[in-house]
Amino acid sequence: xxxxxxxxxxxxxxxxxxxxxxxxxxxxxxxxxxxxxxxxxxxxxxxxxxxxxxxxxxxxxxxxxxxxxxxxxxxxxxxxxxxxxxxxxxxxxxxxxxxxxxxxxxxxxxxxxxxxxxxxxxxxxxxxxxxxxxxxxxxxxxxxxxxxxxxxxxxxxxxxxxxxxxxxxxxxxxxxxxxxxxxxxxxxxxxxxxxxxxxxxxxxxxxxxxxxxxxxxxxxxxxxxxxxxxxxxxxxxxxxxxxxxxxxxxxxxxxxxxxxxxxxxxxxxxxxxxxxxxxxxxxxxxxxxxxxxxxxxxxxxxxxxxxxxxxxxxxxxxxxxxxxxxxxxxxxxxxxxxxxxxxxxxxxxxxxx
Numbered sequence: 001x002x003x004x005x006x007x008x009x010x011x012x013x014x015x016x017x018x019x020x021x022x023x024x025x026x027x028x029x030x031x032x033x034x035x036x037x038x039x040x041x042x043x044x045x046x047x048x049x050x051x052x053x054x055x056x057x058x059x060x061x062x063x064x065x066x067x068x069x070x071x072x073x074x075x076x077x078x079x080x081x082x083x084x085x086x087x088x089x090x091x092x093x094x095x096x097x098x099x100x101x102x103x104x105x106x107x108x109x110x111x112x113x114x115x116x117x118x119x120x121x122x123x124x125x126x127x128x129x130x131x132x133x134x135x136x137x138x139x140x141x142x143x144x145x146x147x148x149x150x151x152x153x154x155x156x157x158x159x160x161x162x163x164x165x166x167x168x169x170x171x172x173x174x175x176x177x178x179x180x181x182x183x184x185x186x187x188x189x190x191x192x193x194x195x196x197x198x199x200x201x202x203x204x205x206x207x208x209x210x211x212x213x214x215x216x217x218x219x220x221x222x223x224x225x226x227x228x229x230x231x232x233x234x235x236x237x238x239x240x241x242x243x244x245x246x247x248x249x250x251x252x253x254x255x256x257x258x259x260x261x262x263x264x265x266x267x268x269x270x271x272x273x274x275x276x277x278x279x280x281x282x283x284x285x286x287x288x289x290x291x292x293x294x295x296x297x298x299x300x301x302x303x304x305x306x307x308x309x310x311x312x313x314x315x316x317x318x319x320x321x322x323x324x325x326x327x328x329x330x331x332x333x334x335x336x337x338x339x340x341x342x343x344x345x346x347x348x349x350x351x352x353x
Contacts, residue, residue, distance in 0.1 A: 037113050038109050039058060039109055040058070040059055040109040043056070044059075044109065045113070045127070046118070046119075047113075047119050047127065048119045049119060049121055049125050049145035049150075050121070050146060050148065050149050051076065051077060051078075051121070052150035053076075054071055054074055058105065058129065059107065059108065068090045068091070068092070068103030068104055068105045069103070069104045069106060070088055070089045071084075071085050071087070071262070076266060077266050080211075080266070081209065081212060081213060081214035081266065082212055083177055083212035084214050084216065085175065085176065086175040086240075087173065087175045088175065089143075089262055090104075091170065092170065092171040092172075092173060093135055093137070093156075093158070094134075094135060094169055095135050095168055095169070096169065102134070104141055105129075105132060106130045107131075110130055111128060111129050113125065114126050121147065122147060124145060124146050124147050124288075124291060125144075126143070126145070127143045127145075128142050129141040129142075135168045137159060137166060137168065137250060138159040138160075138161055140156075141154065141155070141156055142154070142155045142157060143155075144289075146287075148287075148288060149274070149289075150214075150264040150265070151261055151289060152261070152262045153259065153260075153261050153289055154261075156170065156257065156258045156259075157255060158248060158258075159254075159255045160252060160253060163253070164252050165249050165250065165252055166249070167247065167250075168247075169245060170247075171243050171245050172220065172258070173243045174218065174243065175240055176203055176216055177213055178203065178205035178213045178240050180239075181205045181206065181240075182203055182239060182240040183205070183206070184203050184237060185202045185203065185204055185207060185215070185271070185272065186201070186202040186275065187200065187201050187202070188275070188279065194231065194234060196230065196231070198221075199219060199222055199279070200219035200220065200275055201217070201235055202215060202217050202272055203218070204216070204271075207268045208267060209268065214264040215270075215271040216262065216263065216271070217262070217263040217265065217274070217275050217278070218242065218260070219260065219261040219262075219275075220261075220303065221303050221304065222278075222279070222280075222281075222308075223279075224305035225302060225303050225304050225305050225306075226306070227246055227247065228246075229244035229245060229246045229303060230245045246302075246303060256301075257297065257300045257302065258301070258302065261278055277289070280308070281311065282312050284312065290312060290313055293313060294315075295310035295311075295314065298310040298313055298315065299315070
């Protein structure tokens with residue numbers, strides 16, 4: 001309990017310092033990964049994980065969904081399927097309608113890759129971008145790559161360093177690369193037709209796939225979440241673009257997160273068989289797709305069921321006060337303590353005999 005309180009206080013101290021200096025909050029030592037790597041251009045970093053290659057962008061400004069922070073390309077199964085994506089899981093943040101100019105980019109092209117770069121396919125890898133100030137928020141991206149599946153877990157972290165709530169519109173932009181050959185083969189509701197209640201889709205260039213785009217599973221929501229995304233355009237056959245839009249309010253001094261999963265498969269049947277993993281927090285945890293998350297971070301994820309995620313990670317879903325409320329409570333307790341102490345040392349008056 002003392003450690004948890006200390007962590008919250010330290011986070012608040014860093015935030016307050018950043019506000020005073022007019023800059024982005026400094027990441028905690030635990031949040032900063034081991035190796036700082038700089039790269040620019042399309043596919044600046046080749047992440048080798050899960051029998052797949054992910055070409056990760058970090059700080060480029062193309063006008064397509066290959067821009068910003070996300071994947072420009074993907075290759076699976078030793079290069080048999082080597083043409084996934086023309087840009088995927090780019091995060092855009094704005095107070096109005098997001099445009100390509102509003103995409104998160106790791107400043108200077110510097111990202112932290114842990115445990116090392118070049119990456120080892122036998123070891124899970126995490127890539128973390130530096131903080132960029134967007135719409136008054138301290139924003140950074142985190143992508144986790146497990147070893148057992150060709151899956152990437154992308155999280156956008158939105159931290160509000162101010163004393164007032166901030167509401168932003170966030171877009172996750174995707175271009176599957178299969179263009180007008182794109183077919184949607186399955187959705188979480190059990191059919192091949194997207195509707196707003198769906199939480200994931202499976203798409204492919206052809207069924208069965210022969211070359212060159214692997215079937216893709218995109219998971220973007222979970223039942224029981226605080227907010228849900230709206231797809232625009234609506235994913236339909238022949239349309240290789242899919243963007244999810246979220247409206248997120250970040251309370252003063254607090255943090256909210258958005259999460260999405262991308263999976264490459266060697267067959268449509270295989271993609272459909274594994275897609276239910278994304279339906280539940282227990283399924284995600286059992287597959288190792290929540291590794292590296294803490295229960296506290298999971299509670300901040302608003303487009304998935306954060307309470308269920310935290311519980312699956314062994315956390316206790318207990319409501320917590322905001323940082324400023326904690327300060328107010330601490331001040332009140334301090335005053336009460338001083339008053340009690342004063343009462344304890346005040347001389348007692350006894351009635352005259």
